[in-house]
Amino acid sequence: MEASDRKRLLREMLFARRFEERCAQAYQEREIGGFLHLYPGQEACAIGVLEKARKGQDYVVTGYRDHIHAIQCGADPKEVMAELYGKETGSSRGRGGSMHIYDVDHHFMGGYALVGGPFPLAAGFAKAIKLRGGDEIAICFLGDGANNQGTFHETMNMASLWKLPVLFVCENNLYGIGTAIERASSEINQYLRVAPYKIAASQVDGQDIDVVMAEAEKAITHVREKREPYFLELMTYRLRGHSMSDSGAYRSKEEVEQWAQRDPIGIYKKRLEAAGIIDAAAFQAMDEEILEQIENEIVRFALESPEPRVEDLERYVYVAEGA
C-alpha cells in the first residue's frame, strides 16, 4: 500500500475518533438528544473493511453505532452531524437521529436500533443484487450481542441455503451493553457459530487495521467471486461506554486501560512512524487540522442549519404521490 494511502487511513481513523469525541461533547451540552453510541476503540473495523469494499457500490448496513460506517461509505460528515443536531440538512432530514443515519447515494442503507434487525435486511440487499444480476455485495456490520437474536440464525441459514452474496462483519467488542460475552453466549468464538450453516468464517484482531484489511480482502473476494456469504469476526473493544448513559460498572478500569494499549490509532501511528511515513509533528498537525475541520466546517454547519418545519411533520409517512 502506498505511503499516501496509509497516511490517509491514519487520518480517517483519527478523524473518526475526533468526530465521535465532539459528538460526546455536544451531547453533554444537550445539543444532541436521544441515545448516542460512539465508536472510539473500534475504528479499524469499519475503516479497514470498507477500505477493501467498493465504496458507493456495495450495499452497507449496520446497527445503531453507525456514524463512522456512514462516513466511510461516503456520507458527508456535515450531514451526519446535522442529523445528530436534528436539522433539516441532516442525512435523514432530522427524522432519524444518531441511530438512523442514511446515505442512499453512497449505498449506506442505514443504521438500525433493533439488535439483529439488519441481518435479514442485508440478506435482502443480496437477494436484490442477485435478481438484478450485478456483482456488488451486501455488507452487514453488527456487534457480538446481535448473534443471540433469532434473526442471526434464521438469516445465516437462508443466506447459505440461497447463496446470497453478503459479508457479515461481527465487531466483537466483548460486551452486549453491560453483559460480558461469556455470560451471554454459550460459544464465545462468534465465527464458530456459523459453522452449522456451512458459511466460511474467520476471526482476526480488529485493532490492527493492516490485519483487518488483509482478512477483509480475502472475505470480500470470497463473497464477490463465489457469490455466497462469509462471516468475519473482528476482535475489538469500545473504549467508551455502550452509550452516553453507561455507568461502566460492568468492567474494570484495568481492563479498559489494557485495551487502550491496543488502541487502533496508536498501533497504526507507531507503525507509520517506524516506516518513516509520519512523525510526531506531522501527526500533531494532522490532528489540529481535523479538529479545525470538525469545529469550523462540520459543527458550524450543523449549528447554522435550519430545523425541520413542524408543518412537515407528516411528510414521509407515505411516499408522496408523483414523487
Place this chain on the structure above:
Amino acid sequence: MAEMMYWQAILRAHDEELARDPLVFAMGEDIGVAGGTYKATSGLYAKYGPERVIDTPISENSYTGIGIGAAMLGCRPIVEIMSVNFAWLAMDQLMNNAAKIHYMSGGKIRCPFVMRVPGGTAHQLGAQHSARMEKVFMGISGLRVVTPATPRDAYGLLKSAVRSDDPVVLIEHESMYNLKGEVPDEEFFTPLEGVKVMRPGRDLSIFAYNISVHWALQAAERLAKEGVEAEVIDLRALKPLDRAGIAASVRKTHRALIVEEDEAPVGVGAEVMALINEDAFFELDAAPVRVHAKDVPIPYNRRLEKAAIPNADDVVAAAKKLLGK
C-alpha cells in the same frame, strides 16, 4: 367478465405482476413446489423458477426482513405468511423496519413491500390459528392495510399493492379462498384508499370489512324484507381509513353499525366510532353500535367457537336495536 374464486384472483394478480416486472418476486412457506396452502401461488414455481417464487424455511421474521431489504433496493416482493398468527413473529421486521424506513430516512428510502396474510377464523383451528390482527396492523404508522372482501378486490388490491411504493399488508381470509365472484377480464387496479358502497340504503349504515362484509350483506337482505334499507359500506382500506367516506354515509342514514370479526377492545369498531364522533356526531339519530367477536382466545369446540364470532343474525339484531325495533 369471468367468474373466479378468491384464490384464483390472487393467483392471477401474482402471475401478471411476475410476468411484467423481473424485480417482482414471491416468497413464503410452501408457496413454490407445493403451490401454496390456499393455492394462491400454484403453478408459479414452474413458470418463474426458484429465484422468483421462493419456498422459505419456517423463519417468518427473517424472510420478511429479507423481503424488506430487497424492497429497499427496488425489488417488489410479495411475502405470504401462511397464517395471520405467524405474522406476530414477523412484527419486528414489519413494524420496526418496513413501516418506518421511509420516514426515518427522511423520505430517502422507499419500501415497496407487500405482505399477504390470511386473517380470521376458519373452522375449529383453535386459538393459535384463528387470530385477527387488523387492529395491530392498522395501528402502525407507515403501513397501508387493505382487506379484500371479494375476488374482484383480491385481484385489484394485490395489483395496486405491488405497484405501491409504500409497504402494504393485505388481510385475506382463510374462509374466503373458495368464494366465487366476477372479475373483469381486463387489467384493473383497486385503490388502496377509500370505502366502497356495496349496497346503498337510507335507514342505517353498516360498516364492515373482509368477511364481515358478507355478514352485513346477508343481514341487509333480511332487513330489506322487513322494510329496512341498510347501506352496506365495505371499509376495504383499514389504514388509512377513509374518514370522509364514513362520514358521508352517516350523513345520509344518521345511524351507524360497525361489524368486525376481531374482538372489541381496541379495533376497527372503536376507531370508526371515534371518527363518527369527531366528524358526524350531530348527524346521528342514535348512538352507534358495534358487533364484534367476544374477548376470548378462540376456542376449539364448534359451539363455543360459533358463539365467539359474530354472524349475520347478530348484525340483524343489532340493526333492529339501533332502529328501536
